[in-house]
Amino acid sequence: MENQLAIVTGTGSGIGKAVAEKFLRLGCTAVLADRDADGLRKTAEELSAWKGRFSCLETDVTDAGSIGALAALARREKADSYVLANCAGVFRGGLLHEAAEEDYDLLFDVNVKGTCLMMKAVIPLMLEAGGGSIVNVASVSGIRGDYNAPLYCASKGAVISLTRAAALDYMEKGIRINCVSPSATATPMFLSGTGDEVMRAFKDALPDHKIGLPGQVADAVAFLASPEAAHICGHNLPVDGGLTAWNGQPRQDKDAE
Numbered sequence: 558m559e560n561q562l563a564i565v566t567g568t569g570s571g572i573g574k575a576v577a578e579k580f581l582r583l584g585c586t587a588v589l590a591d592r593d594a595d596g597l598r599k600t601a602e603e604l605s606a607w608k609g610r611f612s613c614l615e616t617d618v619t620d621a622g623s624i625g626a627l628a629a630l631a632r633r634e635k636a637d638s639y640v641l642a643n644c645a646g647v648f649r650g651g652l653l654h655e656a657a658e659e660d661y662d663l664l665f666d667v668n669v670k671g672t673c674l675m676m677k678a679v680i681p682l683m684l685e686a687g688g689g690s691i692v693n694v695a696s697v698s699g700i701r702g703d704y705n706a707p708l709y710c711a712s713k714g715a716v717i718s719l720t721r722a723a724a725l726d727y728m729e730k731g732i733r734i735n736c737v738s739p740s741a742t743a744t745p746m747f748l749s750g751t752g753d754e755v756m757r758a759f760k761d762a763l764p765d766h767k768i769g770l771p772g773q774v775a776d777a778v779a780f781l782a783s784p785e786a787a788h789i790c791g792h793n794l795p796v797d798g799g800l801t802a803w804n805g806q807p808r809q810d811k812d813a814e
């Protein structure tokens with residue numbers, strides 16, 4: 558593979574960590590970013606087999622200054638091509654009429670503004686390099702509604718819309734922008750505070766009856782970033798065990814006439 562640099566956010570945990578590992582396995586160099594310094598350190602230890610091929614930077618994706626330092630680090634790597642995977646994200650649930658304004662601010666700052674700012678900072682590098690690929694992590698919650706999570710759903714719907722519209726503007730310039738939409742995935746975001754009953758309910762609801770794995774999301778991200786996806790642009794790829802294929806109606810078991 559050419560000297561390709563993968564810039565991955567949210568790498569202190571879950572899906573971002575799996576995406577970073579996937580790109581390293583594929584032979585990329587990588588810049589790993591997260592606001593959680595401890596998480597980043599643990600990830601660096603877990604990925605020590607690729608020591609020397611990646612660097613880590615504590616980064617808050619809601620802060621343009623912090624992102625500027627990340628983009629400067631990426632520029633110093635002098636790669637031939639760039640991939641950006643926006644995996645940093647937060648979840649907060651609750652009914653709309655009870656939600657604190659702070660919940661709205663957090664969800665939109667991290668999930669939407671963070672994704673925008675990262676794209677804004679890395680697109681110039683890609684333009685200079687003659688192209689690149691961006692994959693945003695949205696959610697099935699941005700495609701259809703979840704109970705008790707209207708603000709999270711709205712933020713993820715915005716990520717899908719942002720992906721589609723930005724994809725149009727940059728396709729001619731050689732930058733492909735797509736997103737993936739996971740359903741429940743076995744990371745701290747989903748697993749923490751999820752009891753056995755809720756876990757069973759999720760498995761019952763999913764057509765494949767399985768909670769997704771971070772590595773499965775990483776595989777989809779890597780595919781969309783790869784040359785095999787050269788003609789795929791502005792697409793939202795569900796990684797959801799068939800969940801969004803289902804319209805929500807129960808099975809209609811009729812006796813044969």
Ligand SMILES: NC(=O)c1ccc[n+]([C@@H]2O[C@H](COP(=O)([O-])OP(=O)(O)OC[C@H]3O[C@@H](n4cnc5c(N)ncnc54)[C@H](O)[C@@H]3O)[C@@H](O)[C@H]2O)c1
Pocket residue numbers: 566567568569570571572573590591592593596616617618619644645646647648667671694695696697738739740741742743744745746747
């Ligand atoms: N786990 C799921 O069930 C699921 C399902 C659908 C979509 N997603 C999305 O996948 C993405 C990754 O989530 P995950 O499941 O790995 O969650 P996670 O909580 O395990 O990891 C999220 C990471 O993002 C980092 N982060 C949060 N705010 C940040 C900020 N301001 N700047 C930099 N880093 C920040 C956290 O420190 C953490 O390391 C998120 O966008 C999430 O919404 C997750």
